[in-house]
Amino acid sequence: MSDGKISHAKGVIILVILLFISFTTMGFSQTKFTIQFKSVLFSLVYPFQYIGVAPINLVKEFFTSIEDNRQLKVQLSQTKNLLQEYERTQYEFEELKRENERLRRVIGIQEQIEYDTVIAEVVAKSPQDFYKTLVVNRGRDSGVERYMPVIAYQNNVKCVVGKVTDVQRFSARIQPLVEQSSYVGAMLKSSRYSGILMGQSPLSELCLLQYMDKNAEMKYGDLIVTSGMGGVFPKGIAIGEVVSVSKKRYGIFQEAFVKPKIDFGRLEEVYIITKKEPEGPAEQSVIDGEADDSFVRGLEGRARAERKPLVEE
Amino acid sequence: MTGFFIFLQSSSLYNLFTLRGVSADFILISICLTGFFLGPVPGEIFGFVAGFVLDVLGGGLLGISAFTYTLVGFGVGVAGRKVYSTSILISIVLIFVVTLVKAAVLGMLAAFFLKAGYFGYFSQGRIFLEVLLNCVIYPILYFLITKFERNISTQDAVHFNRYRQ
Numbered sequence: 001m002s003d004g005k006i007s008h009a010k011g012v013i014i015l016v017i018l019l020f021i022s023f024t025t026m027g028f029s030q031t032k033f034t035i036q037f038k039s040v041l042f043s044l045v046y047p048f049q050y051i052g053v054a055p056i057n058l059v060k061e062f063f064t065s066i067e068d069n070r071q072l073k074v075q076l077s078q079t080k081n082l083l084q085e086y087e088r089t090q091y092e093f094e095e096l097k098r099e100n101e102r103l104r105r106v107i108g109i110q111e112q113i114e115y116d117t118v119i120a121e122v123v124a125k126s127p128q129d130f131y132k133t134l135v136v137n138r139g140r141d142s143g144v145e146r147y148m149p150v151i152a153y154q155n156n157v158k159c160v161v162g163k164v165t166d167v168q169r170f171s172a173r174i175q176p177l178v179e180q181s182s183y184v185g186a187m188l189k190s191s192r193y194s195g196i197l198m199g200q201s202p203l204s205e206l207c208l209l210q211y212m213d214k215n216a217e218m219k220y221g222d223l224i225v226t227s228g229m230g231g232v233f234p235k236g237i238a239i240g241e242v243v244s245v246s247k248k249r250y251g252i253f254q255e256a257f258v259k260p261k262i263d264f265g266r267l268e269e270v271y272i273i274t275k276k277e278p279e280g281p282a283e284q285s286v287i288d289g290e291a292d293d294s295f296v297r298g299l300e301g302r303a304r305a306e307r308k309p310l311v312e313e
Numbered sequence: 314m315t316g317f318f319i320f321l322q323s324s325s326l327y328n329l330f331t332l333r334g335v336s337a338d339f340i341l342i343s344i345c346l347t348g349f350f351l352g353p354v355p356g357e358i359f360g361f362v363a364g365f366v367l368d369v370l371g372g373g374l375l376g377i378s379a380f381t382y383t384l385v386g387f388g389v390g391v392a393g394r395k396v397y398s399t400s401i402l403i404s405i406v407l408i409f410v411v412t413l414v415k416a417a418v419l420g421m422l423a424a425f426f427l428k429a430g431y432f433g434y435f436s437q438g439r440i441f442l443e444v445l446l447n448c449v450i451y452p453i454l455y456f457l458i459t460k461f462e463r464n465i466s467t468q469d470a471v472h473f474n475r476y477r478q
Binding site: 027 | 364
């Protein structure tokens with residue numbers, strides 16, 4: 001027998017043996033012995049597998065980390081852009097939220113006001129210095145009429161703004177109480193002494209409270225409110241605070257300078273009180289020199305009758 | 314080399330060599346190369362050991378891969394002795410046939426012992442993807458080894474060729 005044939009026969013024998021072993025193992029694979037044997041073999045082989053696989057995984061992780069790094073940079077850039085967008089959205093949201101709260105407050109205030117009102121937005125202010133007016137976006141179509149009183153809320157306080165002096169269909173002009181031709185019936189809240197409040201603009205941003213009884217005790221910080229006389233302004237609406245008092249030695253009246261509670265620079269919304277024309281003694285604004293203020297004239301007459309040389313005290 | 318391929322197939326790097334979820338069988342390739350260049354006895358022994366290790370690590374039916382790769386290693390060894398050639402075409406045909414035989418043997422054994430529907434491997438066309446991948450990788454390694462065989466010294470060649478008989 002040649003070497004080739006012997007070698008071939010050897011190969012066949014080995015083949016048969018190995019196939020037999022494999023086949024037998026398969027046949028007994030579900031037996032307890034085989035399972036345990038497999039388990040033992042696995043525990044022997046596994047460390048080599050772990051050691052062999054680790055370097056390969058390391059190489060793979062090295063190359064994938066390069067790609068991961070590149071992708072992370074892209075994601076970072078995208079995230080930054082997204083963050084900027086979110087910050088813009090957040091800012092807009094905050095703005096909208098503030099606007100919403102403000103409008104809710106306005107609506108809430110309107111519901112609390114015991115009068116019928118029309119909310120109007122201040123859209124413009126007169127550019128002139130010597131004659132100040134406010135322009136609002138409500139007019140005849142919204143029920144606004146001339147001489148209607150106008151109030152506003154600032155710092156949760158209801159305050160006098162002025163009166164409507166001119167009305168168009170969709171807009172109206174308001175004369176503020178600081179305007180020199182504006183007269184409002186006023187009284188000291190604490191003692192209920194009444195007088196007349198007159199604007200002094202452009203000479204001063206303060207109002208002059210005149211014809212206040214000399215017996216009225218006034219001091220710095222006292223609150224001046226509407227007296228309701230004349231029927232234009234409802235009674236009890238805050239006008240301003242006393243900043244200085246001028247009491248003359250002779251005469252029956254005293255005067256005081258009043259700082260309005262309203263900050264006209266921050267005025268955005270006003271409430272126009274929709275009422276009828278005043279029935280009682282009028283406290284109408286003086287426009288173009290014309291006045292129909294019998295109440296004021298009565299007070300002036302009384303002052304002239306008892307006028308004595310004035311000496312500043 | 315077979316050990317390296319076993320570790321390779323166990324690692325996550327192996328995912329790089331997949332095509333639509335099917336990967337080349339590097340163990341089969343290494344057994345074929347062993348059997349083809351070293352002869353049927355080394356082929357069947359290496360096939361048995363590699364298959365057995367695969368079964369232990371894989372957790373499937375113990376002996377199924379050992380049986381299959383033993384058969385493959387012996388068959389390729391015999392074929393290599395008969396048609397030893399450096400032709401790439403021969404190597405492609407060889408691995409083509411061997412891959413199909415391996416799949417058939419595995420399928421029959423699984424059906425017999427596990428009552429498993431292993432033939433889904435054929436019906437879904439996955440076997441053809443494996444054949445394609447094996448046909449691409451095997452010739453490359455075959456070519457490299459033939460180059461190596463030519464470049465080794467005479468003494469090593471004698472030692473090398475001794476196993477081929």
